[in-house]
Amino acid sequence: MMRYHCPSCRAEVYFGNDTCLSCGTELVFEPGRGFLDLRAEGLPACENRARIGCNWVADAQEGAQGGLCLSCRHTTVIPDLSVEGNLQRWAEFEAAKRNLMRMAVLLDLPLTDSAGPRPRFLFKAPDAGEAVVMGHADGDITLNIAEADDEYRAATRAEMGEPYRTLIGHLRHESGHAFWEVLVKPFPDRLAACRALFGDEREDYGQALERHYAHPAPAGWEQAFVSEYATAHPYEDFAESWANLLHILDGLETALCYGLMPAGHELAAPEAPRDILFWLLGIAMEDLVSAWIALSLALNALNDSLGHPSFYPFILTPKVSEKLDWVRQVIRQGCLAE
Ligand SMILES: [Zn+2]
Numbered sequence: 001m002m003r004y005h006c007p008s009c010r011a012e013v014y015f016g017n018d019t020c021l022s023c024g025t026e027l028v029f030e031p032g033r034g035f036l037d038l039r040a041e042g043l044p045a046c047e048n049r050a051r052i053g054c055n056w057v058a059d060a061q062e063g064a065q066g067g068l069c070l071s072c073r074h075t076t077v078i079p080d081l082s083v084e085g086n087l088q089r090w091a092e093f094e095a096a097k098r099n100l101m102r103m104a105v106l107l108d109l110p111l112t113d114s115a116g117p118r119p120r121f122l123f124k125a126p127d128a129g130e131a132v133v134m135g136h137a138d139g140d141i142t143l144n145i146a147e148a149d150d151e152y153r154a155a156t157r158a159e160m161g162e163p164y165r166t167l168i169g170h171l172r173h174e175s176g177h178a179f180w181e182v183l184v185k186p187f188p189d190r191l192a193a194c195r196a197l198f199g200d201e202r203e204d205y206g207q208a209l210e211r212h213y214a215h216p217a218p219a220g221w222e223q224a225f226v227s228e229y230a231t232a233h234p235y236e237d238f239a240e241s242w243a244n245l246l247h248i249l250d251g252l253e254t255a256l257c258y259g260l261m262p263a264g265h266e267l268a269a270p271e272a273p274r275d276i277l278f279w280l281l282g283i284a285m286e287d288l289v290s291a292w293i294a295l296s297l298a299l300n301a302l303n304d305s306l307g308h309p310s311f312y313p314f315i316l317t318p319k320v321s322e323k324l325d326w327v328r329q330v331i332r333q334g335c336l337a338e
């Protein structure tokens with residue numbers, strides 16, 4: 001996350017703010033430019049501003065329908081808002097999604113196809129006890145809004161034996177599947193390289209997941225996989241690697257913007273904060289990994305001293321770093337043919 005300031009009084013404002021807490025200026029966020037003065041600039045705010053507190057500017061892109069922002073335009077299904085709590089759950093997911101979309105813009109990820117916005121997000125609530133299966137299919141990302149409830153998420157995390165479960169984590173993981181379809185699958189060379197590194201994603205998916213949930217991951221899986229779930233299927237390995245790369249890029253961007261890098265790992269970042277994320281795609285992977293490890297060691301200890309769970313409960317072995325670096329190169333090359 002970048003560090004943002006009020007365009008009027010320069011006080012610090014947070015990514016989710018719609019008003020400056022120091023001077024009261026009404027703010028809108030524009031992914032490429034940061035915070036702007038809603039009234040002074042005469043900008044249209046996103047239609048979802050009053051409803052879910054979306055603080056983005058309405059999307060002025062050619063062909064954009066209605067008054068939604070770039071992020072809200074990617075949502076195609078919302079839950080039944082007459083059910084108590086659903087509005088709040090959906091709003092929390094959208095807040096996390098705005099950070100995903102912010103990164104997608106700064107990393108130049110493709111956000112449209114011939115049919116319009118892509119990926120598309122379907123926010124669903126469990127209905128009459130029927131579960132919502134989270135997942136991705138052809139650009140459609142389905143999310144269970146019950147995950148926005150702390151109790152539900154904590155219980156599921158314990159049940160699945162996961163060290164980390166967050167809304168942004170779900171969004172990043174599922175976006176990995178969606179972008180794989182656009183950035184890897186259509187390019188024969190990339191697809192071959194992906195299969196060589198992650199395995200063949202044509203392996204039967206249903207059987208692989210059944211096996212994963214029936215048996216523990218093979219001993220020593222940490223050497224080659226960033227998470228236990230990544231061992232389930234090559235498709236999941238890619239999505240977990242993608243999600244972790246986005247965690248690391250966002251984490252380093254934040255640390256750089258706040259001057260938090262540990263001594264010896266300062267990294268010579270560009271002066272314009274909005275260039276940092278993209279710049280991180282091009283630095284030596286060993287520098288990126290060692291900076292992240294140094295930062296997470298410090299923050300794991302800091303969290304421990306305040307009794308919070310581990311800041312980053314994953315291990316970056318050389319093989320895992322190689323996978324993350326491959327994802328990084330895919331993002332850097334984008335849709336350009338090799
Ligand atoms: Zn202000």
Ligand SMILES: [Zn+2]
Pocket residue numbers: 046047048049054055056068069070071072073
């Ligand atoms: Zn919006």
Ligand SMILES: [Zn+2]
Pocket residue numbers: 135173174177235236239
């Ligand atoms: Zn997945």
